Amino acid sequence: MSTKESVRPLFRTRQLTIVGMLASITVILGLTGYGFVPLPMAKATIMHIPVIIGAVLEGPAVGFMVGLLFGLFSVFQNMVAPNILSFAFLNPLVSVLPRVLIGLTAYYCYKWVPVKNEALKIGVGAALGSLTNTVGVLGMIYVLYAADFAAARGIDPTTVFAVVSGIAVTNGLPEAIISAIITVPVIIMVKKARRM
Secondary structure (H helix, E strand, C coil): CCCCCCCCCCCCHHHHHHHHHHHHHHHHHHHHCCCEEECCCCEEECCCHHHHHHHHHHCHHHHHHHHHHHHHHHHHHHHHCCCCCHHHHCCHHHHCHHHHHHHHHHHHHHHHCCCCCHHHHHHHHHHHHHHHHHHHHHHHHHHHHHHHHHHHHCCCHHHHHHHHHHHHHHHHHHHHHHHHHHHHHHHHHHHHHHHC
16 A cells, blocks of 8 residues: 555544434433333333434444444443343343444445335334344343343243333334434434535
């Protein structure tokens, strides 16, 4: 390689700024409690929405970084404010890996949806990115900590799969819908502003 050739940085300044801003929004949502939407049966989280927005607007590397920071914040939160499931969330396979995959799933689903309607593409990417979080976190808890989950929740170990699946449906589907509802107009608005 010639000495005159410059090495392309992994992130441009704008991308680093966006990573910092979206990760900050995720942390604020978590610390203030605004990251949870009360529903009749449960609380749906919207803390993963900045990951999806970053991925769709700026690509998989930005989505990866925002997801990584979201996951690390989740570990930190469970260290300083433990709850009955903190033993699981201290494991990066539960708290970090699924959050990293949110951005990758959202970006590639958005890119590969074979339709021309931009809103539909964003909505599919957002919904599937959200479901990646739900399935990833709950799936890892089931695979790694089924017995501990049963003990913490005071349930029969033979019912863990049914309970985890029930949580996935009652939380995961509303979260996916909310993610699409919030993400579609935000991304469309930002893309329009960039074209002006």
